[in-house]
Amino acid sequence: MARNTDNDRSRLDDAARAGWLYFIAGNSQDEIAKKMDISRQSAQRLVALATREKLVKFKLDHPIARCMELALRIKDRYGLDYCEVTLTDPSSDDPALGIAEVAAAEMEKYFKSDTPIVMALGTGREVRGAVDQVPKMYCPQHRVVSLIGSLAPDGSANINDPITVISDTIHAPRHPLAVPVIASSIAERDIICAQIPIRRNIDLAQSADIAFIGIGELNDTPPLLTDGFITWKELKSLQAAGGAGEILGRAFNDKGELISGETNDRITSVTLPQPANRPIIGVARGPDKLRAISAALAGRWVTGLITDEWTAEALLR
Amino acid sequence: MARNTDNDRSRLDDAARAGWLYFIAGNSQDEIAKKMDISRQSAQRLVALATREKLVKFKLDHPIARCMELALRIKDRYGLDYCEVTLTDPSSDDPALGIAEVAAAEMEKYFKSDTPIVMALGTGREVRGAVDQVPKMYCPQHRVVSLIGSLAPDGSANINDPITVISDTIHAPRHPLAVPVIASSIAERDIICAQIPIRRNIDLAQSADIAFIGIGELNDTPPLLTDGFITWKELKSLQAAGGAGEILGRAFNDKGELISGETNDRITSVTLPQPANRPIIGVARGPDKLRAISAALAGRWVTGLITDEWTAEALLR
DNA sequence: TTACTTAATGAGCAATTATTCGTTAACTAT
DNA sequence: ATAGTTAACGAATAATTGCTCATTAAGTAA
Numbered sequence: 001m002a003r004n005t006d007n008d009r010s011r012l013d014d015a016a017r018a019g020w021l022y023f024i025a026g027n028s029q030d031e032i033a034k035k036m037d038i039s040r041q042s043a044q045r046l047v048a049l050a051t052r053e054k055l056v057k058f059k060l061d062h063p064i065a066r067c068m069e070l071a072l073r074i075k076d077r078y079g080l081d082y083c084e085v086t087l088t089d090p091s092s093d094d095p096a097l098g099i100a101e102v103a104a105a106e107m108e109k110y111f112k113s114d115t116p117i118v119m120a121l122g123t124g125r126e127v128r129g130a131v132d133q134v135p136k137m138y139c140p141q142h143r144v145v146s147l148i149g150s151l152a153p154d155g156s157a158n159i160n161d162p163i164t165v166i167s168d169t170i171h172a173p174r175h176p177l178a179v180p181v182i183a184s185s186i187a188e189r190d191i192i193c194a195q196i197p198i199r200r201n202i203d204l205a206q207s208a209d210i211a212f213i214g215i216g217e218l219n220d221t222p223p224l225l226t227d228g229f230i231t232w233k234e235l236k237s238l239q240a241a242g243g244a245g246e247i248l249g250r251a252f253n254d255k256g257e258l259i260s261g262e263t264n265d266r267i268t269s270v271t272l273p274q275p276a277n278r279p280i281i282g283v284a285r286g287p288d289k290l291r292a293i294s295a296a297l298a299g300r301w302v303t304g305l306i307t308d309e310w311t312a313e314a315l316l317r
Numbered sequence: 318m319a320r321n322t323d324n325d326r327s328r329l330d331d332a333a334r335a336g337w338l339y340f341i342a343g344n345s346q347d348e349i350a351k352k353m354d355i356s357r358q359s360a361q362r363l364v365a366l367a368t369r370e371k372l373v374k375f376k377l378d379h380p381i382a383r384c385m386e387l388a389l390r391i392k393d394r395y396g397l398d399y400c401e402v403t404l405t406d407p408s409s410d411d412p413a414l415g416i417a418e419v420a421a422a423e424m425e426k427y428f429k430s431d432t433p434i435v436m437a438l439g440t441g442r443e444v445r446g447a448v449d450q451v452p453k454m455y456c457p458q459h460r461v462v463s464l465i466g467s468l469a470p471d472g473s474a475n476i477n478d479p480i481t482v483i484s485d486t487i488h489a490p491r492h493p494l495a496v497p498v499i500a501s502s503i504a505e506r507d508i509i510c511a512q513i514p515i516r517r518n519i520d521l522a523q524s525a526d527i528a529f530i531g532i533g534e535l536n537d538t539p540p541l542l543t544d545g546f547i548t549w550k551e552l553k554s555l556q557a558a559g560g561a562g563e564i565l566g567r568a569f570n571d572k573g574e575l576i577s578g579e580t581n582d583r584i585t586s587v588t589l590p591q592p593a594n595r596p597i598i599g600v601a602r603g604p605d606k607l608r609a610i611s612a613a614l615a616g617r618w619v620t621g622l623i624t625d626e627w628t629a630e631a632l633l634r
Numbered sequence: 635t636t637a638c639t640t641a642a643t644g645a646g647c648a649a650t651t652a653t654t655c656g657t658t659a660a661c662t663a664t
Numbered sequence: 665a666t667a668g669t670t671a672a673c674g675a676a677t678a679a680t681t682g683c684t685c686a687t688t689a690a691g692t693a694a
Contacts, residue, residue: 010382012379013379013381013382013383015379016377016379016381017381017404019377020377020403020404020415021404021406023375023377024375024377024404024414024415024418025404025406025409025414025415027406027408028649028650028651029650029651030649030650030651031408035406035407035408039673039674040650040651040674041652041673041674041675042672042673042674044651044652044653045672045673047651048651048652050379054378055377055378055379056375056376056377056378057375057376057377057378058340058341058373058374058375058376059373059374059375059376059452060333060336060337060340060341060372060373060374061371061372061373061374061452061453062329062330062332062333062367062372063453064330064333064334065327065330066330086337087334087337087338087342089338089342089344089352090352091344091348091352092342097341097342098337098341098342101341109429112426112429113431114430135376135378136378136380345679345680345681346680346681347679347680347681356643356644357644357680357681358643358644358645358682359642359643359644361681361682361683362642362643364681365682
């Protein structure tokens with residue numbers, strides 16, 4: 001069990017202090033140990049804790065020519081308003097590595113605005129990774145709204161919903177969508193979405209000033225399946241219908257056209273305009289998602305893309 | 318001699334790439350070496366270059382209870398609108414360590430504004446350190462203006478003037494004050510300051526939305542002396558008149574009252590309102606400056622202060 | 635071309651940092 | 665109170681990183 005929170009807090013304080021001395025003041029862990037009057041090992045542990053808990057953030061502030069060029073070409077080729085390309089670590093399989101940091105910086109930019117905005121968020125590891133990177137801020141003027149249900153198939157609410165996290169981070173009111181992602185029938189979907197509070201959130205989400213969404217793959221192990229939102233049979237039938245990817249649970253083919261029927265009819269998530277007519281930023285990278293991203297761009301589901309070097313190069317081939 | 322710039326650029330690109338793989342992707346230098354197909358030592362050098370050139374920025378994102386509390390008490394005690402307290406590295410003698418990063422973040426906040434602002438800057442290592450930390454941005458809507466002359470005693474223009482640097486960093490028009498810091502006589506000062514272009518800049522600076530200034534000490538080795546702006550004799554006479562510190566070259570006593578006569582009459586720098594009636598942030602820390610900071614606060618020369626834990630504690634004693 | 639200067643390189647070594655493991659301390663639930 | 669569980673700790677050691685130095689490559693001036 002965890003000790004009391006006070007203890008945790010002061011330990012994090014110590015970690016922050018150690019991390020500061022290490023990264024900003026450039027001390028060795030030995031020096032930190034002396035200054036904080038702890039053992040060298042403890043100093044090491046505090047520094048590790050500070051990085052693990054992301055108390056210390058690293059930011060790369062240099063325009064890498066190759067990435068700039070790729071971003072420009074992607075924007076041009078796919079008619080995007082916005083594109084950001086970050087580096088690739090070929091050996092990492094973290095689907096959010098790099099792009100999460102960039103997406104977080106972009107989100108932060110919006111939050112810094114004085115005029116109130118509404119930000120809509122999807123789910124997925126990329127969006128989740130991004131909200132984790134946003135620094136603590138105080139902006140009660142903004143609102144954050146979910147684009148997709150937060151109830152797991154077993155009915156449990158997802159406490160780690162990006163909306164919950166970001167709302168706590170920036171101290172803004174949240175509007176989660178407390179509904180199952182996929183209803184058991186079309187009729188049920190209609191009933192759920194017709195409920196006044198739900199309806200209101202959906203309306204809010206549809207009028208959001210900016211949206212960040214993941215783009216999901218529909219190969220044999222998509223999160224949709226492994227998280228239990230759809231069955232193996234449903235996946236197979238989406239694939240058979242030409243499913244290339246999904247956004248907010250809605251599957252589309254390689255041209256980016258919605259697949260009709262199947263689970264698509266029972267999805268409760270917010271319907272995005274196609275082609276996108278307001279800022280919708282897709283956050284995705286990696287070989288697994290290449291086909292899905294390409295299809296999403298073809299279908300003009302997004303107006304912006306945050307991806308990595310490898311994916312950008314592949315998209316341009 | 319330096320090789321061509323293209324070479325430098327691509328080396329910095331490589332450095333950024335290595336730094337990214339190291340700090341963000343968490344690779345070891347060995348792994349980086351393999352991925353970039355260079356030797357381990359080269360990888361190490363690139364990572365070092367990336368940190369040295371500040372391509373990778375470290376940011377601490379955790380409210381350290383002690384610093385928050387000190388900031389609150391300073392604000393309260395000295396009637397400031399704004400105060401930020403950062404950590405202290407007792408063994409470092411860098412006068413800007415820590416506070417430069419905080420000041421840079423604060424500047425960035427202003428620059429992120431869409432509505433055009435005018436930012437006025439003083440000189441000194443703290444302000445210089447801060448502008449060095451501001452990331453590249455594109456904000457031609459803002460203007461930056463100097464509060465103090467940029468001509469050294471020998472008549473040479475200071476290419477490393479904070480105004481020049483920040484103007485390049487954020488791509489905003491600059492308004493330097495191309496005059497000697499101290500004129501040789503009161504009459505000369507008046508003539509210099511009456512020139513139309515100079516006059517215009519001074520007016521602009523006086524209407525700035527925000528100003529960041531250093532606070533200088535008047536002990537036996539102040540930068541004013543070592544940089545040759547004033548003579549040993551002038552320093553002694555300022556000290557004899559009770560000089561406790563200086564802002565923009567103007568000396569004041571422990572109560573923060575301007576010393577009359579002496580070099581103060583020949584200073585060409587912009588006159589700040591006393592007490593300050595618009596946002597003026599002082600950036601200073603350290604035992605050497607304690608007396609000067611205390612005097613500046615007493616005289617209400619600033620509405621905000623960025624300092625460190627040690628100085629904050631000392632100011633509250 | 636030749637001599638000279640500067641920068642980049644890799645080897646070897648020193649210093650620092652990370653991990654593992656056994657022990658102790660602190661809390662929890664009975 | 666007591667057994668059980670978890671976190672923190674320091675020692676030892678493994679791994680990584682930083683530095684020095686001799687050498688090579690590349691550019692520069694005569």
